[in-house]
Amino acid sequence: VKRGLSEPPAPEPATLLDHDRVVYSLMQRCAVVPMRFGTVVDDEGTIRSLLLKRRSELKGLLAHVRGRVEFGVRSDEVAAPASGREYMSAKLEAKRSLAPLAELAVDTRVRRKDTAYLVDGDLVGAFEERARSMKLALSGPWPPYSFTGALDG
């Protein structure tokens, strides 16, 4: 759950990829709750107190993501909707069409440009297969970057 970066990294493709690679490889060994990229903490003592302070929240997040990975499906932009109503119905339709995928996930997050799915390790194959059959392009597997916010309900 900890990472050993000490300098403030510039958000360039190379550093972003490095960050992702480290978090992803950690994820192969244990449950990981990623921190926002660019997070720099002064010293180990501060890390300790931060972890202690948010202990129950972080434990909850860990339990939620353990043994699971994130996948993303890009969402089509609603092209120039004529009205708010049209926009909302297009959104609703998009959500409905993705329901078979959501069925296989334990949690979903609608992000700005895509929908993120948290998928059990056991169901990854089935999830990818279903996405293929629906002709959807998946991104991932990712560490659970999108599932680090407050848990729903």
Added chain:
Amino acid sequence: VSETLVRGREVTLVDLVDRLLGGGVVISGDITLAVADIDLVHVSLRALVASVEKVAEESSTSTRSASTPGASRRS
């Protein structure tokens, strides 16, 4: 922008940037967020996320207001 950057995984730069700068646990206060070299879109995204979080924090520490627009946008 859809080249695969990491072998064995479908990881594109767009998805990566979106997740790393928009996702992850945010620690307020004791941290520095590196903002150099990010283009304006992402800066404004983060500014949005940051301000949304501030709103959420404030509303939960003071009186718990029903649902802030920010809170619903975030989830």
